[in-house]
């Protein structure tokens with residue numbers, strides 16, 4: 371901002387200065403007018419904040435208030451968990467500055483400079499993995515660059531409609547132009563209906579991405595991953611990224627759960643990862659099972675223990691439905707993991 375512009379806004383009633391502090395220590399200060407969201411102000415002033423829905427439903431634009439006063443409408447239903455709100459997290463697309471403030475973003479300033487690309491991909495694999503999960507592999511055009519960080523997601527346009535849905539990539543970035551997704555099939559839903567009734571290998575589907583600030587950070591210690599259902603997808607991308615480090619790959623725990631045994635999937639893929647990665651442990655749980663079931667019954671959160679987070683530098687990644695995320699976050703903090711070492715991506719039905 372020029373000195374002149376600063377002079378003009380200084381002292382304007384209700385305008386507050388919000389400092390946006392990125393994980394790479396880059397700071398940007400923006401002027402936020404009354405009634406203007408922090409996100410709108412940042413984007414208007416050229417600051418690369420991550421966002422997607424801009425309606426409070428995806429959770430992509432989250433930031434943490436570390437000084438000042440930034441508020442959200444407490445009556446509006448959003449993707450933010452109540453525990454996150456209490457810890458100072460805000461969705462910048464729904465947040466308004468009440469005072470000069472400082473917000474921390476848990477991603478580097480370069481992430482927002484990533485430009486999502488749109489292209490038409492071909493369905494090359496389509497496989498039912500369980501009673502309600504489909505593995506969808508696409509091949510992007512050869513001239514298409516699709517660079518993403520493991521954990522990020524893309525939007526897929528449902529063929530024959532104007533509707534888009536968001537899904538995390540389950541393949542590692544190095545596998546492009548092949549890109550894979552794990553998609554939960556709902557009883558009714560536009561994408562679910564398409565995949566169940568009409569989709570076929572050879573179909574074309576529009577892809578746009580990458581998006582999102584949920585991604586694998588440079589490991590500073592062990593990794594703890596907690597995944598519910600198709601929340602396994604970004605964890606697969608992360609596992610396949612760290613496994614190429616061979617013996618330098620960090621000790622990793624994946625606690626994965628589904629509702630019932632017939633919902634479980636990717637057992638063979640996880641077994642293979644355990645074979646390849648000597649420091650990987652997988653705990654698989656089901657919420658409920660018929661009598662005599664030999665596996666673990668409970669949630670993937672129940673399977674977490676204090677020893678899992680005891681090592682310095684442990685970082686946790688959570689992906690699944692909101693109640694699982696909330697329970698996992700609370701449990702990990704109770705076990706002693708600092709809140710700023712926990713990164714989460716929650717699924718909502720519209721996102722699936």
Ligand code: FES
Pocket residue numbers: 420421422423424425426427428429430431432449461462463464
């Ligand atoms: S951009 Fe989706 S919640 Fe803010």
